[in-house]
Amino acid sequence: xxxxxxxxxxxxxxxxxxxxxxxxxxxxxxxxxxxxxxxxxxxxxxxxxxxxxxxxxxxxxxxxxxxxxxxxxxxxxxxxxxxxxxxxxxxxxxxxxxxxxxxxxxxxxxxxxxxxxxxxxxxxxxxxxxxxxxxx
Numbered sequence: 001x002x003x004x005x006x007x008x009x010x011x012x013x014x015x016x017x018x019x020x021x022x023x024x025x026x027x028x029x030x031x032x033x034x035x036x037x038x039x040x041x042x043x044x045x046x047x048x049x050x051x052x053x054x055x056x057x058x059x060x061x062x063x064x065x066x067x068x069x070x071x072x073x074x075x076x077x078x079x080x081x082x083x084x085x086x087x088x089x090x091x092x093x094x095x096x097x098x099x100x101x102x103x104x105x106x107x108x109x110x111x112x113x114x115x116x117x118x119x120x121x122x123x124x125x126x127x128x129x130x131x132x133x134x135x136x
Contacts, residue, residue, distance in 0.1 A: 034120035049090035063133035097123040
């Protein structure tokens with residue numbers, strides 16, 4: 001018992017570091033629905049997935065995935081059904097970093113797009129993988 005009292009800071013450090021290892025594992029489940037750029041290419045080529053870019057206008061004009069439709073995140077819920085009519089078609093949601101597209105994925109799934117996925121790392125990861133970008 002004396003050891004525990006004398007070394008309480010070591011025990012606290014061990015508990016905190018254990019918690020820090022555990023927390024990303026919980027977040028990893030939510031991000032698991034995202035796909036890598038190479039998996040996105042496979043989905044586009046094999047299943048004719050449609051790409052929806054949820055960036056703002058300036059980001060979209062600076063560079064976006066080829067054949068991507070532009071629907072800003074704020075307008076996604078209102079405009080997605082008009083842009084992508086077939087809800088069984090795979091849908092790849094993209095933003096600059098992958099954060100907004102994860103939110104967009106939740107919105108699309110709420111609207112009935114069961115095959116909606118987010119591009120992990122966004123267009124930055126796409127560019128880092130040396131895949132082409134189009135400019136408006």
